[in-house]
Amino acid sequence: MTDKNRSQWDLCRFLETLTYFEVFPVFNWVQKLIQGRPKENQTIPKGGRIMGVTLVAGATGGVGKRVVQRLAAQGNKVRCLVRDIDKARSILGNDVDLVVGDITKPETLTALVMANVSSIICCTSVRVQPVEGDTPDRAKYNQGVKFYQPEIVGDTPETVEYQGVKNLVTAAAKFLPPSGEKFIFDFTQPSEELKNIWGALDDVVMGGVSASNFQLIENAALFAGNVSTANSGGFASVRTKNFSPPIDLSGYTGVKLRVKGDGQRYKIFLRAESKWDGVGYSCSFDTVANSWIDITIPFADLIPVFRAKVVKDCPPIDPSEICSLQLMLSKFEYDGALNPKFSPGGFALQVESIKAYSQESLPQFVLISSAGVTRPGRPGINLAEEPPAVRLNDQLGGILTWKLKGEDSLRESGIPYTIIRPCALTEEAGGKELIVEQGDNIRGKISREDVAELCVKAIEEPKACNKTFEVKAGENNAKSIDWQQLFSQLQADK
Structure with missing residues (x-):
């Protein structure tokens, strides 16, 4: 019997995803061999x-x-x-x-x-240079080395x-x-680094056919695409390459997103390890269709998750070692529960900024x-x-x-x-x-x-x-x- 909900899987897109995120270094080595040496101005995003x-x-x-x-x-x-x-x-x-x-x-x-x-x-200061005319007791402030009379130069x-x-x-x-906030990503200030660090990570990695992309538009980034439940799939996401070195947010309380969505419920993931398929710390958030809202997510509210299942007895996230971020639309919440606001098909989430915030100044x-x-x-x-x-x-x-x-x-x-x-x-x-x-x-x-x-x-x-x-x-x-x-x-x- 033919499964009516089966669609053709895109092997090429699967390999492109693994290559982009450098899951298997040999893929990247072959790609570089085929494409030749990278241009000198290309850098790994940090x-x-x-x-x-x-x-x-x-x-x-x-x-x-x-x-x-x-x-x-x-x-x-x-x-x-x-x-x-x-x-x-x-x-x-x-x-x-x-x-x-x-x-x-x-x-x-x-x-x-x-x-x-x-x-x-x-760290500014006026220039002071020595000129002849030393005072004898100055030497004791410089470990016995002779010093000359100082004089202001310039300003x-x-x-x-x-x-x-x-x-x-x-x-x-x-x-x-505002005090107590620090940009992690400011999408109102487009740059090559912003274009290069985010990539699509959809359910193609598990046989699905959902597809998304991440674009810089006027004063925001747009995470958009199509989510399909075919082939037992049902999620689309964008993820950053691993930060090098990791971001230290130990002085902060959590992250704040400025978003305009379509009324669906999305997820954010933060990872404190560079492993491709490791534990991600997640929190779901609701959007209001066609309205800009601020989403505040304390680190304490992040749930340790591995492949949509809550990891029990897992320590809280270490904010001093943030290795990557991810945004996702999924039909699932956690442990098999369904996303109550999920709707398959087209979706769009605009993101103006992602910041770290602190309850203290x-x-x-x-x-x-x-x-x-x-x-x-x-x-x-x-x-x-x-x-x-x-x-x-x-x-x-x-x-x-x-x-x-x-x-x-x-x-x-x-x-x-x-x-x-x-x-x-x-x-x-x-x-x-x-x-x-x-x-x-x-x-x-x-x-x-x-x-x-x-x-x-x-x-x-x-x-x-x-x-x-x-x-x-x-x-x-x-x-x-x-x-x-x-x-x-x-x-x-x-």
């Missing part, structure tokens, strides 16, 4: 590169370049605000997104510069440390997204200031015991005074922030234990490497929000740092 941009100001400086390196190594999308493209390329390389701008010129901080920026790390402390920071803060207040602006900013002119201060920057504040154009005013402009803006006041910066290797205090009393030194690491950790940690603190290196190497505990010991600014 999940973090689709996420909201972190703008680094002062990216070519001693701390700034290290911040850029760390963000990029973690898969974050980084944009460097620079004055001189050629100079920046020689320092940062060719794989970094550079944009010309100058914080001392507010007209250069345009919508293009700030596009899709979700956080800012400001003044007022224009950079205060007015420039204020300009950047003003631009940030205009363009930053996250710092969106990290400012590197300096220890000692409140000490010039403070009653009872013995200048002979102070670091050079404090003792020479007046000779350096009031550099610490203007840094403090720059801090104040950030505090008054309403932007969630972290203000880091490092002690004397060195070129020593990082990895030391960190000593943090408040009240602007500590003295010491700290590696630029450790300050850069601190900046990167701060933008992902709610406990760092709206806090100002001083930091120096301890004597011992740090085996590991509990960043949440480090920030928790600090009092929020009032």
Whole structure:
């Protein structure tokens, strides 16, 4: 007897799916052999590169370049605000997104510069160079190495440390997204990476004939196609290639989707392992026909699923290791239950964005200031015991005074922030234990490497929000740092 619900299975599309997602590397090797070497500008999409941009100001400086390196190594999308493209390329390389701008010129901080920026790390500072005329006691602050009298070169402390920071803060207040949210995918900003990272994964992999695709349309992505129950099938989906490296969403509560659907119930899957056929953490969501709505899905509501069956005794998802995302329309819910809003045939789901969200505010602006900013002119201060920057504040154009005013402009803006006041910066290797205090009393030194690491950790940690603190290196190497505990010991600014 012939099964009336049987349709011809598309073997070619099955193989294309496995090849696209690199399920069997030999398929990809054969494909590359046939097609020849890929073009030089083709790259493997990285999940973090689709996420909201972190703008680094002062990216070519001693701390700034290290911040850029760390963000990029973690898969974050980084944009460097620079004055001189050629100079920046020689320092940062060719794989970094550079944009010309100058914080001392507010007209250069345009919508293009700030596009899709979700956080800012400001490492700018005036240039200080030594000239002859050393003071003898400065040597003790540089481990006995002779130091010369410092002198400001180029821009003044007022224009950079205060007015420039204020300009950047003003631009940030205009363009930053709501606090506690970070783009994973922003489909209003089309790019080649967005086109290349999503692919169809339909029931052809199990003999079905459903077919879907994922297109970038005006200000959104469109997941659309036809779902058929023929051949015991009944689902269509689109999935990302594995993110490399995985996306770290450990500072967030869940994901938020902005969608316009057709009234059917869809699913989202997040995976915390790179296996092709592993456990996916899923949640179903309903749409309203022809209406834009926000869908909020806490990580705690995700159900561990393997081939539409709930996996019992499975640990909760690890949000620090998100390897891929998937959207699906299926006739099934879980464990054989049917989707109550499923209808075979054509479907369409528009997606404007997928974000990570936090119930707590996250710092969106990290400012590197300096220890000692409140000490010039403070009653009872013995200048002979102070670091050079404090003792020479007046000779350096009031550099610490203007840094403090720059801090104040950030505090008054309403932007969630972290203000880091490092002690004397060195070129020593990082990895030391960190000593943090408040009240602007500590003295010491700290590696630029450790300050850069601190900046990167701060933008992902709610406990760092709206806090100002001083930091120096301890004597011992740090085996590991509990960043949440480090920030928790600090009092929020009032």
